[in-house]
Amino acid sequence: MGQQFEYQLNQPIEGLERSYFTVKELTQRVKKLVEEGFSLLWVEGEISNLRHAQNRNLYFNLTEEEASIKAIIFNDQKDREIVSYLQNGLKVLCWGKLNFYPKTGEVYLIVRRIELLGNGYIEFKKQQLIKKYQHLFAPDRKKSIPSFPKKIAVITSIFSAALQDFLKIASERWEIEVLVYPSRVQGEGSEKEIVQAIKDINLHFYDVDVIFITRGGGSAEDLAPFNTEEIILGISESKIPVVSAVGHEIDYTLCDMIADKRCPTPSAAAQEVIPDKHKWLEKLEHYKKKYKQFLDIILSKKQNKLYQIQLALTERSPFNLLHSLEKDLKQKFYRLNVLLNEVIAYKERKVLNQKISLRRYHPAETLQREFDRLQNYRRRLELSFENYFQFCESRMNSLKSLLASLSPLNILERGYSIVRKLETKKVVRSIEEVQVDEVLEVKLSKGSLLVKVLKTEE
Amino acid sequence: MEKELSFEEALAEIEQILRQLENKNLELERAIELYERGLFLIHFCEEKLKKAKAKVEVIFKDEKGFKLENLERASKILKDGN
Structure with missing residues (x-):
C-alpha cells in the first residue's frame, strides 16, 4: 500500500482503485497523531462518571457542556489528599498527556496532576484548615454565651443590610448597649480587619459580653475571608465569646465553625442571643401565677389543717361525751323498761295460773263440789225411788187388772160354776173323780148349792 | 439603701422564691412574706423590661x-x- 489513502469528498469513488487501511494501520496512525500531536497539556473541565477501579486507578470523564473526554489517574500518580475530595460536578484543572488505546479506539487523558477549581478548591482548603486546627474546633473549647448580655459588639460593615437586620431585632428587645465595629466583610484582606476588630474589642472594650461577626449571604468568593486561617486563630484567641452569623443557612464557613455559637442569619443571631423582653414579661406573668398558685396551696393546706383540728376538737368535746352518755342512758332506761314490763307480765301470768290452780284446791270449793255430788246422788236416789214406786204401782195395777180379769168370780158372773168336792174342796174336772150319789158343792156366782150325782155320762 | 438590683439578680431571687414556695409545709407568715417579696421583684423586673x-x-x-x-x-x- 502506501499509496493515496485519502479521497476528496466530491470525488466519485466508483471506477477508482480502492486503497484502504487495515484497522491496525488506522489505529496506529491515529495513535501517532494523537500522542505526537499533543505534548503534556492542561485541561479544564468538570468531573463526571467518577469511579474507583479495582486496580485502584481512578477513572472519570472531563466534561464541558456536551463535550467529554475520558481521563485516568493511575494509582501511583494519585495525590491522595486531593483525590479524596474529587467528586462528580467538581471543576478541576488536569495536567497530563493524551493516550490512544488501539484496542478500544478510545482516547484517554492520563492525568499526572489535578488541581481543584472554584468551590471545590475552597472546600478543599477549608478541610485542610480544619484538619490543621482540629483541636481548636473541639466542642469543649466553646465558651458559653451569657444569658443576659449587657454590652455587645458587632463586627460588620456599617452599611450592610446585615447590621440593619440585626439592629432592627436588637433595638426593642432588651436593655443593651450595642457597639458597632465597622469592618469590611468581603474582599481580600478583610479577614485581617475582622481579626484586628476582635483583638481591639478584647483589649479595649473588655466589658463587652458577646462579639457578633455578621454579614449577609454571598458567593463562595464573597465568603472567602471567613474561611481563612487568620479567622480561625483570631476567633479562637478571643476571651469574649464570639457569635458568628455569616453566609448561607446551609453552608458553614470556618468562621461559623470556630465561633462559640453559630446562627444562620443576622436576625437570628439577635433573636437567639439577646433576650426578648416580651417573652420575659410573659414569663414574669407566669411566675406571678405560680406564686399565687403555690400560696393558694399553702393557704388551703393550712385551712385544711385548721379544719382538721376543729374536727378533732369537736370530736373530743365534753359535751360529746355527755351526749353519748345521755344517749346510752336513755337506751338502757328504755331497755330496762321493756324488760321490766316483760317480767311483770310474766309474773302476772304465773300468779294468775297459780290463783286458778289454787282455787281448785280451796276446801270450800271441795266441800261445795262434794255437796253438789251428794245432792246429785240424792236427786238420783229420789228419782230412782220414785221411779221404782211408780213402776211397782203400775205393775200392781196391771196385775190387779189381770187378777180381776182372771178371777173365777168373773167367770161365775157370766154363768159358769165351779164344782168341788165337798170335803176336799177339790175342783172336779172329770167324771172319773166323782161317784154316783156323791154330794158335791157347786159354787155359783151368787151362793152355792149342794147337789147329788144321779148319773155320770160320758 | 441596698445597691440597685440587676435584672439577673432579681430573676434569680424570683426563681429561688418560687422554689421555696413550692414547699407546701412552709409557715404561713413566711409564705406570705416570700410572696410579697416575689411580687415586688417581679414588679421591679417588669418596670425594668418596659423601659428596656x-x-x-x-x-x-x-x-x-x-x-x-x-x-x-x-x-x-x-x-x-x-
Whole structure:
C-alpha cells in the first residue's frame, strides 16, 4: 500500500482503485497523531462518571457542556489528599498527556496532576484548615454565651443590610448597649480587619459580653475571608465569646465553625442571643401565677389543717361525751323498761295460773263440789225411788187388772160354776173323780148349792 | 439603701422564691412574706423590661485611640470618607 489513502469528498469513488487501511494501520496512525500531536497539556473541565477501579486507578470523564473526554489517574500518580475530595460536578484543572488505546479506539487523558477549581478548591482548603486546627474546633473549647448580655459588639460593615437586620431585632428587645465595629466583610484582606476588630474589642472594650461577626449571604468568593486561617486563630484567641452569623443557612464557613455559637442569619443571631423582653414579661406573668398558685396551696393546706383540728376538737368535746352518755342512758332506761314490763307480765301470768290452780284446791270449793255430788246422788236416789214406786204401782195395777180379769168370780158372773168336792174342796174336772150319789158343792156366782150325782155320762 | 438590683439578680431571687414556695409545709407568715417579696421583684423586673431599649454606638479608631459615635453620625462620617 502506501499509496493515496485519502479521497476528496466530491470525488466519485466508483471506477477508482480502492486503497484502504487495515484497522491496525488506522489505529496506529491515529495513535501517532494523537500522542505526537499533543505534548503534556492542561485541561479544564468538570468531573463526571467518577469511579474507583479495582486496580485502584481512578477513572472519570472531563466534561464541558456536551463535550467529554475520558481521563485516568493511575494509582501511583494519585495525590491522595486531593483525590479524596474529587467528586462528580467538581471543576478541576488536569495536567497530563493524551493516550490512544488501539484496542478500544478510545482516547484517554492520563492525568499526572489535578488541581481543584472554584468551590471545590475552597472546600478543599477549608478541610485542610480544619484538619490543621482540629483541636481548636473541639466542642469543649466553646465558651458559653451569657444569658443576659449587657454590652455587645458587632463586627460588620456599617452599611450592610446585615447590621440593619440585626439592629432592627436588637433595638426593642432588651436593655443593651450595642457597639458597632465597622469592618469590611468581603474582599481580600478583610479577614485581617475582622481579626484586628476582635483583638481591639478584647483589649479595649473588655466589658463587652458577646462579639457578633455578621454579614449577609454571598458567593463562595464573597465568603472567602471567613474561611481563612487568620479567622480561625483570631476567633479562637478571643476571651469574649464570639457569635458568628455569616453566609448561607446551609453552608458553614470556618468562621461559623470556630465561633462559640453559630446562627444562620443576622436576625437570628439577635433573636437567639439577646433576650426578648416580651417573652420575659410573659414569663414574669407566669411566675406571678405560680406564686399565687403555690400560696393558694399553702393557704388551703393550712385551712385544711385548721379544719382538721376543729374536727378533732369537736370530736373530743365534753359535751360529746355527755351526749353519748345521755344517749346510752336513755337506751338502757328504755331497755330496762321493756324488760321490766316483760317480767311483770310474766309474773302476772304465773300468779294468775297459780290463783286458778289454787282455787281448785280451796276446801270450800271441795266441800261445795262434794255437796253438789251428794245432792246429785240424792236427786238420783229420789228419782230412782220414785221411779221404782211408780213402776211397782203400775205393775200392781196391771196385775190387779189381770187378777180381776182372771178371777173365777168373773167367770161365775157370766154363768159358769165351779164344782168341788165337798170335803176336799177339790175342783172336779172329770167324771172319773166323782161317784154316783156323791154330794158335791157347786159354787155359783151368787151362793152355792149342794147337789147329788144321779148319773155320770160320758 | 441596698445597691440597685440587676435584672439577673432579681430573676434569680424570683426563681429561688418560687422554689421555696413550692414547699407546701412552709409557715404561713413566711409564705406570705416570700410572696410579697416575689411580687415586688417581679414588679421591679417588669418596670425594668418596659423601659428596656438598645443603645447603639459605633467604634472609631484613630491614632489617638478609640472614640464612640452614634450610628447616624458614624454613617455620615464613613459615607463622606471620613
